[in-house]
Amino acid sequence: MSGFFYVLDEDVRILFVDDDPILREFAQVNLASVHAEIEVAGDGVEALEQLEQGAFDLVVTDLEMPRIDGFDLLGRLRADPRWERLPVIVATGRDDVEAIDRAFQAGATAFVTKPLNWRLLTYQLKFVLRSARAETALLRAGTDASPIA
Structure with missing residues (x-):
């Protein structure tokens, strides 16, 4: 068995984004690494405020939150040219068909259910980030990187 290593090995x-303060604390502990900076927000309002303050490579959001929930946050991100391609992973306790369909229709990049397996989530974050960066590189090179339907 090999030793522990950080999965998120790129900056x-x-x-x-989650309204549960304990989960936000867990995220900072379990996702942060030498290369990964983790910021937290308690709901969609705080998330939008933080996005206005600086660039993020990826968002992980719950669906059920006060003020602005995850569905509305997704809609706002996809409606804004600055964030329309920002990868967003939904992390929620809901696993019903309606929530899954609604999240992807609103613009989710990926969907995971709680309770979170933090190690598995870091691999999913790495994959989504790699995919988003490859798409950005293709777009900058002038190649159509539209997803295949």
């Missing part, structure tokens, strides 16, 4: 700035 990344992640915004973790």
Whole structure:
């Protein structure tokens, strides 16, 4: 068995959005690494405020939150040219068909259910980040990187 290593081994700035303060604390402990900076927000309002303050590479958001929930946050991000391609992973306790369909229709990049397996989540973050960066590189090179339907 090999020793512990950080999965997030490229520089990344992640915004973790959840109304549960304990989960936000866990996110900072379990996702942060030498390369990964984790910021937290308690709901969609705080998330939008933080996004206005600085660039993030990826957002992880819950769905059920006060003020602005995850569905509305996704809609606002996808409606804004600054964030329309920002990868967003939904992390929620809901696993019903309606929530899954609604999240992806609103613009989710990926969907994971709680309770979170933090190690598995870091691999999903790494994959989504790698995919988003490859798409950005293709777009900058002038190649159409539209997803295949």
